[in-house]
Amino acid sequence: MFPDAGSSPAGEAPLAVSLDLTVTDIKQFAYCPRIPYYRYVLPVRHRKTYPMERGKAVQAAVEALERRRGFRRYGLVEGKRHFGLFLRSRRLGLSGRLDLLIATDTACFPVDFKDTEGPVRRNHRMQLAAYALLAEEGLRLPAPSGFIYRVPDKDLAAVDIRQEDRTFAERAIADIRRSVVTESIPEPTPVRNRCTACEFRNYCADIW
Numbered sequence: 001m002f003p004d005a006g007s008s009p010a011g012e013a014p015l016a017v018s019l020d021l022t023v024t025d026i027k028q029f030a031y032c033p034r035i036p037y038y039r040y041v042l043p044v045r046h047r048k049t050y051p052m053e054r055g056k057a058v059q060a061a062v063e064a065l066e067r068r069r070g071f072r073r074y075g076l077v078e079g080k081r082h083f084g085l086f087l088r089s090r091r092l093g094l095s096g097r098l099d100l101l102i103a104t105d106t107a108c109f110p111v112d113f114k115d116t117e118g119p120v121r122r123n124h125r126m127q128l129a130a131y132a133l134l135a136e137e138g139l140r141l142p143a144p145s146g147f148i149y150r151v152p153d154k155d156l157a158a159v160d161i162r163q164e165d166r167t168f169a170e171r172a173i174a175d176i177r178r179s180v181v182t183e184s185i186p187e188p189t190p191v192r193n194r195c196t197a198c199e200f201r202n203y204c205a206d207i208w
Contacts, residue, residue: 023095030172034204037185062151092137108141111147
């Protein structure tokens with residue numbers, strides 16, 4: 001069912017890439033442009049954190065519950081679920097493992113599980129848009145919308161995947177790659193309260 005997501009659409013020249021990126025990089029870039037730069041440029045070893053380990057347990061629990069549900073909550077009559085689906089585009093130099101993809105005969109819908117509360121945030125929307133780009137290229141099906149499933153309150157939020165979201169994701173890929181390859185540090189997020197608990201805060205001497 002899944003063609004090679006690395007192949008380019010007919011008649012389209014492949015995009016030259018020099019650094020493979022992940023969908024998580026897009027989400028982090030939307031949160032603060034410096035995070036992907038630090039992760040790739042600085043020789044910092046990252047340890048598994050409690051949220052990362054908890055995420056595995058949450059994924060398993062949600063999958064078990066999701067398998068027993070119908071598709072009405074997604075506004076669909078039927079479909080096929082694909083859990084933990086790895087998607088990759090050689091054209092974009094981008095890859096990611098999606099929590100859940102729902103595919104019908106005419107469209108596909110990425111679903112991202114979040115162990116957080118509150119409204120859908122901008123970085124979550126950008127992450128979903130990046131998954132949509134990968135899914136569309138891999139399945140040759142449109143991804144007009146996706147969903148964020150917020151685990152704590154068991155809430156499913158529908159998200160329209162707009163052209164501006166897709167454009168941001170593709171520009172982010174280019175901007176991240178450029179900053180890492182040229183070792184040019186981007187501007188930090190303007191939202192300073194994000195910096196308080198950031199693991200890279202000690203490297204941002206220009207804002208402290």
